Amino acid sequence: EKITVSVIKADVGGLCGHTLAPIELLDAVEYVVENAVDETLIDYYVTNCGDDIDIVMTHNKGTDNDEVHKLAWDALTDATDVAKELKLYGAGQDLLSDSFSGNVKGLGPGCAEMEFVERRSEPLVVFCCDKTDPAAFNLPFYKMFSSPFNTPGLVFDPSMTEGFKYEVMDIIDHKRVLMSTPVETYSLLALIGNLERYAIKRVYRGRDNEIAAVASSEKLNMMAGEYVGKDDPVAIVRAQSGFPAVGEILEAFANPHLVSGWMRGCHWGPMMPVGEEDAMPSRFDGPARIMALGFQLSKGRLVGPNDLFADVAFDKARDKALEMAEMMRSMGPFQPHRLPESMMEYTSVPKVLKTLESRFEEIPENNCKLEKTTDRGDLE
Numbered sequence: 001e002k003i004t005v006s007v008i009k010a011d012v013g014g015l016c017g018h019t020l021a022p023i024e025l026l027d028a029v030e031y032v033v034e035n036a037v038d039e040t041l042i043d044y045y046v047t048n049c050g051d052d053i054d055i056v057m058t059h060n061k062g063t064d065n066d067e068v069h070k071l072a073w074d075a076l077t078d079a080t081d082v083a084k085e086l087k088l089y090g091a092g093q094d095l096l097s098d099s100f101s102g103n104v105k106g107l108g109p110g111c112a113e114m115e116f117v118e119r120r121s122e123p124l125v126v127f128c129c130d131k132t133d134p135a136a137f138n139l140p141f142y143k144m145f146s147s148p149f150n151t152p153g154l155v156f157d158p159s160m161t162e163g164f165k166y167e168v169m170d171i172i173d174h175k176r177v178l179m180s181t182p183v184e185t186y187s188l189l190a191l192i193g194n195l196e197r198y199a200i201k202r203v204y205r206g207r208d209n210e211i212a213a214v215a216s217s218e219k220l221n222m223m224a225g226e227y228v229g230k231d232d233p234v235a236i237v238r239a240q241s242g243f244p245a246v247g248e249i250l251e252a253f254a255n256p257h258l259v260s261g262w263m264r265g266c267h268w269g270p271m272m273p274v275g276e277e278d279a280m281p282s283r284f285d286g287p288a289r290i291m292a293l294g295f296q297l298s299k300g301r302l303v304g305p306n307d308l309f310a311d312v313a314f315d316k317a318r319d320k321a322l323e324m325a326e327m328m329r330s331m332g333p334f335q336p337h338r339l340p341e342s343m344m345e346y347t348s349v350p351k352v353l354k355t356l357e358s359r360f361e362e363i364p365e366n367n368c369k370l371e372k373t374t375d376r377g378d379l380e
């Protein structure tokens with residue numbers, strides 16, 4: 001029998017500002033989800049990364065299931081009521097619609113789901129992020145599934161030597177393409193190195209097309225005709241025996257990379273791997289955080305989690321991320337700390353330009369605007 005793992009997430013309010021989804025909201029979600037165990041769900045785990053609430057659910061109903069999506073929607077709606085009552089910041093931020101229509105996609109919440117036959121032992125890692133966007137997974141997914149310097153298993157495990165296939169989304173033209181590594185490694189990198197336009201949605205094992213990883217990237221699509229931009233993402237990655245080992249999956253975050261997000265969703269900054277306790281981004285509303293929750297599935301039951309980035313061996317990665325944060329912050333409102341216009345989550349720059357519109361003029365031939373007003377003969 002097939003098991004489905006669904007991770008559905010949303011930011012429905014922060015305490016204070018955009019820093020944290022408080023326990024009151026997690027309780028509201030948990031109350032709804034707990035009541036659905038046995039009837040709809042096999043098991044669940046509710047947590048938060050910064051101001052985002054992450055609901056991990058297991059069931060037998062397949063991906064994109066109405067009942068499961070409605071459950072998550074109802075739980076997040078109840079949490080929104082609590083957030084409004086507490087006047088939390090941005091209460092209901094990610095619930096863009098007043099009514100549910102069968103699937104959370106397009107309604108605001110992010111969603112990563114995969115269905116598979118549970119192996120004899122089924123280790124998996126659920127990643128939860130805050131203050132970044134789904135393209136943040138492009139570089140680490142590449143390392144996990146295609147770099148033998150990150151994942152020696154690609155060399156040693158015969159079931160991985162045929163490589164992995166990537167489903168890459170073109171965010172601007174709303175298209176997708178399937179590409180295989182190692183054969184198409186360089187062409188893949190030509191796409192996914194462009195974080196403005198491409199995001200990896202899924203990864204499959206080359207040998208048998210078994211699902212290996214999935215990220216929540218729906219929201220990168222236009223919604224209601226408007227670019228709503230970033231969504232703090234989640235991802236699910238299967239581990240061991242034909243997939244990268246847990247340690248190989250985590251190793252992709254040992255050397256922090258720069259991602260878009262951070263303050264106002266408008267800045268580049270480091271992705272800092274943290275344990276659940278440290279997923280409270282507050283410095284300049286960040287820098288971006290990622291948690292890694294390790295589970296073993298047992299007939300769909302979620303055994304765990306093991307809070308994998310809580311390991312002291314990631315302290316160096318955290319130190320390095322903080323040094324990178326210092327370096328980027330020193331640029332203030334200048335690129336490359338500030339994102340290019342096309343990637344900014346919200347910006348007043350068009351308004352600023354509007355007010356300056358009438359003051360812009362053509363540059364004259366002699367390229368000189370200010371005329372000499374006094375004869376400073378004394379300087380000659």
Ligand code: 13P
Pocket residue numbers: 245247
């Ligand atoms: P253990 O010897 O601790 O079981 O580890 C085996 C392994 O493959 C680690 O990557």
Ligand code: 13P
Pocket residue numbers: 011018050051093130131232262263264265284285
């Ligand atoms: P969130 O996407 O986590 O709500 O953060 C938005 C923001 O503006 C942070 O400064």
Ligand code: MG
Pocket residue numbers: 011013014017018051090093
């Ligand atoms: Mg927020």
Ligand code: MG
Pocket residue numbers: 011018050051052130131232
């Ligand atoms: Mg957030």
Ligand code: MG
Pocket residue numbers: 130131132230231232261265
């Ligand atoms: Mg965000």
